[in-house]
Amino acid sequence: MADIKLNAVAKHFAGTAALHAISATIQDGEFVALLGPSGCGKSTLLRLLAGFEAPTAGALSIGAQEMANAATGRAVPPEARNIGFVFQSYALWPHMTVRRNVSFALEVRGLSKSEQSRQTEAALQATGLVAFADRMPADLSGGQRQRVALARCLVSDPQAVLLDEPLANLDVALRASMQQVFLDFHHRTGATMVYVTHDQAEAMAMANRIAVMHEGRIVQFDTPEALYSRPCNRFVAGFVGEGTVLPISDFTPGGSLGNGNGSGTARLFGRQITVQTDGGRPNxxxxxxxxxxxxxTGDLRATVIRSTYLGGRYRLALQTPEGAELMAESRARHREGSQLGLSIATPWAFYED
Known part of the structure; x- marks a missing residue:
């Protein structure tokens, strides 16, 4: 296993920047998600790690080995990086059985028949595929094909595993079960894993840390909890979780909240509220x-404009007299057009130009 280091990595296509000088370190054994909307550069970054693309600028290393350096022209080919890659399309050989799909990489490496058999059976066992070993890919479900792709990674004992939206083609129920398969794989192997997705729920359910990407940059690289509760800017606040970003004024610093964050007061809709912040003067x-x-008893009033039942609770879309739209939750049903009183408890505040 190995850590991954990116040093000012950039990638241009026909003169257009897809990635802008990205520097980051993924620790040995971490499960990191690259999260962002379509076109933000997350798949391009994954392809650079795999060696399918070469950086236009900067360098990257995996473990002790430098894999690519634009300045020197160094580019270690994909087959020499000892990296597993799980594609969205599975990329299985249709003319090979499950067992042969898994063992083929070992055949190419020239391992003995007995060692091929031992490692292949271990990978099939670990991914729950022993009973399907002699089937062809066409006879498998989408989830089973994804397990084959994962077993093919596992059998090679890679130092890192890269996954490019591997659950995008699966239905909702199967995606949830496959998330646990990936987590079990990570816990069992301790492999460094980099997982590309545009689904925030998927990223937050599995990753130790998430790199939120926007327009070719990593705008915040943090734990799921920190991204949700302490977003650094408007984009992260809007992309991760549900909620509303609103302007505040007249911020006055307060004391410590005892959790590493500071507090203060600010004005929202003409009312003074308490906020938490990491310092500076949030707006x-x-x-x-x-x-x-x-x-x-809440001194903020709002009108219910939509009520959505989510099973045991309702998601309410509210509108204030100032025209701002807020999201709230309630155990009770509130009719559209109802007037509600609201109180606000210590939301997160940040500064943005």
Whole structure:
């Protein structure tokens, strides 16, 4: 296993920048998700790690070995990087059985028949595919094909595993079960894993840390908890989780909250509220549904414009007299057009130009 280091890595296509001087370190054994909308550069970054593309600028290393360096022209080919790659399309050989799909990489390496058999059976066992070993890919479900692709990674004992939206073609129920398969694989092998997705729920359910990407840059690289509760800017606040970004004014610093964050007061809709922040003078806040309590004594009023039943609770879209739209949750049903009182409890505030 190995850590991954990116040093000012950039990639241009026909003069257009797809990645802008990305520097980051992925620790040995981490499960990292690259999260962002289509076109943000996450798949391009994954292809650079795999060796399918070469950087236009910068360098990257995996473990102790430098894999690519634009300045020197160094580019270690994909087959020499000892990296597993799981594609969205599975990329299985249709004319080979499951067992042969898994063992083929070992055949190419020239391992003995007995060693090929031992490692292949271990990989099939680890991914729950022993009973399907003699089937052809066409006879498998989407989830089973994805397990074959994962077993093919496992059998080669890679120092890192790269996954490019591997669950995008699966239905919702199967995606949830396959998330656990990937987590089990990670816990069992300790492999460094880099997982590309545009699905925030998927990223937050599996990754130790998430790199949120936007327009070819990593805008925040943090734990799922920190991204949700302490976004660094408007894009992260809007892309990760649900909520509303609103301007605040007249910020006055307060004391420590005892969790590494500071507090202060600011004005929102002409009312003074308490906010938490990491310092500086914030001018925006991220208001999550859990920051809002529906109460008759609340001095903020809002109108219900939409109520969506989510099973045991309702998601409410609210509108304030100032025209701002807020998201709240309630155990009780509230009719559209209802007037509600709200109180706001210590949302996260940040500064943005």
């Amino acid at each position: 925006q806040l991220c208001l999550r549904p859990e920051d809002i309590t529906i109460t008759e």
